[in-house]
Amino acid sequence: MKESIISRIQPDLRRIEEEIELLLTTSVPLISVVGRYIMGSGGKRLRPLLLVLSARLCGYQGSHDASLAVVFEFIHAASLLHDDVVDHAKFRRNRPAANTVWGNQAVVLVGDFLYSKAIHLTVGYNSLRMLEVLSEATTRMSEGEVLQLVHADNIEISEEEYIEVITRKTAVLISAACQIGALFGGNDVQREKALKTYGHNLGIAFQLVDDTLDYTGDVKELGKPVGNDIQEGKATLPLICALRNGKPGDRARLREVFSSEQLRKEDFAEIKELVTRSGGLDYTLRLASRHIQTAKQALDIFPPHPTRDLLSDIADYVICRRM
Amino acid sequence: MKESIISRIQPDLRRIEEEIELLLTTSVPLISVVGRYIMGSGGKRLRPLLLVLSARLCGYQGSHDASLAVVFEFIHAASLLHDDVVDHAKFRRNRPAANTVWGNQAVVLVGDFLYSKAIHLTVGYNSLRMLEVLSEATTRMSEGEVLQLVHADNIEISEEEYIEVITRKTAVLISAACQIGALFGGNDVQREKALKTYGHNLGIAFQLVDDTLDYTGDVKELGKPVGNDIQEGKATLPLICALRNGKPGDRARLREVFSSEQLRKEDFAEIKELVTRSGGLDYTLRLASRHIQTAKQALDIFPPHPTRDLLSDIADYVICRRM
Numbered sequence: 001m002k003e004s005i006i007s008r009i010q011p012d013l014r015r016i017e018e019e020i021e022l023l024l025t026t027s028v029p030l031i032s033v034v035g036r037y038i039m040g041s042g043g044k045r046l047r048p049l050l051l052v053l054s055a056r057l058c059g060y061q062g063s064h065d066a067s068l069a070v071v072f073e074f075i076h077a078a079s080l081l082h083d084d085v086v087d088h089a090k091f092r093r094n095r096p097a098a099n100t101v102w103g104n105q106a107v108v109l110v111g112d113f114l115y116s117k118a119i120h121l122t123v124g125y126n127s128l129r130m131l132e133v134l135s136e137a138t139t140r141m142s143e144g145e146v147l148q149l150v151h152a153d154n155i156e157i158s159e160e161e162y163i164e165v166i167t168r169k170t171a172v173l174i175s176a177a178c179q180i181g182a183l184f185g186g187n188d189v190q191r192e193k194a195l196k197t198y199g200h201n202l203g204i205a206f207q208l209v210d211d212t213l214d215y216t217g218d219v220k221e222l223g224k225p226v227g228n229d230i231q232e233g234k235a236t237l238p239l240i241c242a243l244r245n246g247k248p249g250d251r252a253r254l255r256e257v258f259s260s261e262q263l264r265k266e267d268f269a270e271i272k273e274l275v276t277r278s279g280g281l282d283y284t285l286r287l288a289s290r291h292i293q294t295a296k297q298a299l300d301i302f303p304p305h306p307t308r309d310l311l312s313d314i315a316d317y318v319i320c321r322r323m
Numbered sequence: 324m325k326e327s328i329i330s331r332i333q334p335d336l337r338r339i340e341e342e343i344e345l346l347l348t349t350s351v352p353l354i355s356v357v358g359r360y361i362m363g364s365g366g367k368r369l370r371p372l373l374l375v376l377s378a379r380l381c382g383y384q385g386s387h388d389a390s391l392a393v394v395f396e397f398i399h400a401a402s403l404l405h406d407d408v409v410d411h412a413k414f415r416r417n418r419p420a421a422n423t424v425w426g427n428q429a430v431v432l433v434g435d436f437l438y439s440k441a442i443h444l445t446v447g448y449n450s451l452r453m454l455e456v457l458s459e460a461t462t463r464m465s466e467g468e469v470l471q472l473v474h475a476d477n478i479e480i481s482e483e484e485y486i487e488v489i490t491r492k493t494a495v496l497i498s499a500a501c502q503i504g505a506l507f508g509g510n511d512v513q514r515e516k517a518l519k520t521y522g523h524n525l526g527i528a529f530q531l532v533d534d535t536l537d538y539t540g541d542v543k544e545l546g547k548p549v550g551n552d553i554q555e556g557k558a559t560l561p562l563i564c565a566l567r568n569g570k571p572g573d574r575a576r577l578r579e580v581f582s583s584e585q586l587r588k589e590d591f592a593e594i595k596e597l598v599t600r601s602g603g604l605d606y607t608l609r610l611a612s613r614h615i616q617t618a619k620q621a622l623d624i625f626p627p628h629p630t631r632d633l634l635s636d637i638a639d640y641v642i643c644r645r646m
Binding site: 026027028030031082085104105106108109110112113115116117119120123126128131132135136138139141142143145146147149150 | 349350351353354402405408427428429431432433435436438439440442443446449451454455458459461462464465466468469470472473
């Protein structure tokens with residue numbers, strides 16, 4: 001992350017890390033061990049951080065926000081654990097995926113624990129409205145995960161269907177973190193709506209950039225092999241766009257490689273070339289930029305404030321990030 | 324189930340079935356399909372029924388209890404789906420287990436959906452207290468599932484540790500269904516406590532009987548092979564007891580068969596004989612009977628009422644059930 005952002009978020013990140021450690025302590029040691037493994041593997045803590053900053057921008061000045069922030073890291077970690085089972089993932093963030101270390105069983109059950117614990121922590125904040133937002137978000141998220149499964153190996157997915165999947169899979173939780181931060185920080189409908197919009201657009205942009213990094217990223221920075229999505233049968237926007245704009249011969253070749261069992265290095269290089277040439281990567285990044293603009297504009301209702309600037313800088317960072 | 328009980332619960336069961344069907348309708352058809360599969364496979368609807376009856380015993384007379392009741396069937400179904408992944412189950416209730424039909428992926432994700440949807444439905448009842456009870460129950464449940472995994476293949480588990488596992492795995496949710504029924508039906512602390520105690524003890528007895536049926540049950544009635552627990556490396560109370568009371572030679576033999584990779588028919592017959600001879604089955608059923616007595620006594624604070632009698636009869640049925 002950019003140095004200028006890091007220095008400003010450091011104290012909050014430290015509080016979040018301490019709270020994660022505290023809340024992972026349970027009477028069942030295996031839960032703490034697997035929990036620490038999935039959450040200790042270099043996550044950005046984007047969701048808890050956005051909650052803390054949203055609350056602050058809405059006027060909150062205390063430190064009772066930490067557990068509520070961790071709720072979002074727990075739910076995110078639970079979904080990563082369950083994703084790894086679903087994707088048969090071998091690696092995540094440069095380390096063996098949790099399921100390859102602990103087995104599918106532990107990974108499914110610890111995911112369930114983290115999810116339950118997150119709800120239980122939120123209940124402690126005595127706000128039905130927060131619970132309403134959170135439980136709607138997790139329900140839509142899980143529908144999105146099933147939707148993605150339904151579209152597995154479907155290269156003919158439309159841009160609209162793809163946007164629906166990433167909205168549910170990624171944007172909904174990020175948006176809920178911002179919205180619940182706003183609810184916790186104050187109780188102003190306009191501000192809540194603005195931060196919800198910020199989070200929603202940031203989330204979509206985040207996933208769009210993620211999907212381009214699967215083509216252009218660096219294995220080391222990314223912590224997983226490039227070409228992972230194609231290998232897993234996920235057609236993301238760069239590919240969807242290439243298929244829409246490519247010449248008939250190129251399209252046939254894209255379909256052929258996409259549906260092959262094993263993706264060879266040279267196949268991926270060829271796909272990457274076709275996707276780049278057809279403008280698929282540019283198109284995806286332009287769309288991400290537009291969402292970042294919308295996210296930043298949503299912050300306009302707030303008066304000038306260092307936290308507003310920070311949220312705006314985080315939005316810019318999402319576009320230029322390399323991991 | 325006994326005819327005399329069935330006739331009294333029929334109208335409620337019908338309402339519950341209709342509500343399940345209604346609530347399983349989502350914008351993602353695969354969710355409805357897998358949900359109907361796991362919930363249509365001959366479950367007893369014990370948890371929703373207990374909620375409805377608990378609410379009625381506490382004075383509730385309307386029909387707005389149906390969704391709240393279904394919450395407990397959804398959570399139960401989610402845990403069955405995730406269990407099937409964990410246990411690599413091939414059969415459940417005489418049909419192929421959901422994971423063998425739809426794959427681990429769909430089963431994990433639809434489980435997540437059912438769980439999220441259950442929380443979301445409960446939020447709709449506007450009671451933080453209900454959410455507190457429910458989220459604590461699901462957190463303890465998931466801890467129990469991990470605990471059971473930790474004890475997998477451990478024949479040296481103590482009776483105390485085993486009771487802790489079944490309390491969390493089974494009793495906690497049944498108890499929460501009764502307690503939340505009481506909260507919904509009225510708001511009397513004594514009654515809430517009584518129904519919580521009833522559910523807790525009924526739940527433990529239910530699981531104890533289940534664990535004896537794994538030795539003595541009929542494949543057809545049970546819907547899964549007998550000896551399933553040993554095959555899956557679960558040492559339940561009948562076996563724990565046999566290991567405690569058996570002669571040294573018998574104990575060595577129990578350990579040997581328990582740790583063997585594949586359980587042959589004749590091995591199981593031998594184990595069953597040892598477990599019976601050592602009094603393991605009797606001991607387990609006696610303990611279950613004591614819990615049923617405690618469950619029924621908890622109902623004493625209620626004045627005579629057909630619903631009180633029905634709850635008492637359901638408790639008796641738990642002991643003599645064959646499936």
